Amino acid sequence: xxxxxxxxxxxxxxxxxxxxxxxxxxxxxxxxxxxxxxxxxxxxxxxxxxxxxxxxxxxxxxxxxxxxxxxxxxxxxxxxxxxxxxxxxxxxxxxxxxxxxxxxxxxxxxxxxxxxxxxxxxxxxx
Numbered sequence: 001x002x003x004x005x006x007x008x009x010x011x012x013x014x015x016x017x018x019x020x021x022x023x024x025x026x027x028x029x030x031x032x033x034x035x036x037x038x039x040x041x042x043x044x045x046x047x048x049x050x051x052x053x054x055x056x057x058x059x060x061x062x063x064x065x066x067x068x069x070x071x072x073x074x075x076x077x078x079x080x081x082x083x084x085x086x087x088x089x090x091x092x093x094x095x096x097x098x099x100x101x102x103x104x105x106x107x108x109x110x111x112x113x114x115x116x117x118x119x120x121x122x123x124x125x126x
Contacts, residue, residue, distance in 0.1 A: 018056075050077070056071050
């Protein structure tokens with residue numbers, strides 16, 4: 001099975017995943033899954049995907065007789081983190097622009113409705 005260039009969930013999930021790994025290399029799959037709002041199985045898939053792409057390296061650490069994984073961004077992972085940050089930012093800016101247009105449309109509609117109601121109510125009391 002060929003893995004996609006971007007994990008399922010798009011740039012938002014990839015951005016948050018790479019950011020979380022960079023911030024907390026000692027994290028675990030369950031914490032990452034909870035933080036990103038995905039299932040544990042999906043997180044496992046995402047981590048395997050970015051490891052296979054060479055964006056993250058995994059090393060094992062033993063603390064208090066417990067085996068744990070440490071996740072580290074590779075130079076390729078840092079490059080991808082920068083690229084995905086820009087893509088995600090662009091998508092958020094586009095969303096903001098769309099939302100601002102929608103808000104303006106709703107304001108105009110609300111003003112028209114309010115004016116119509118006022119005209120109707122004032123004619124009732126005249």
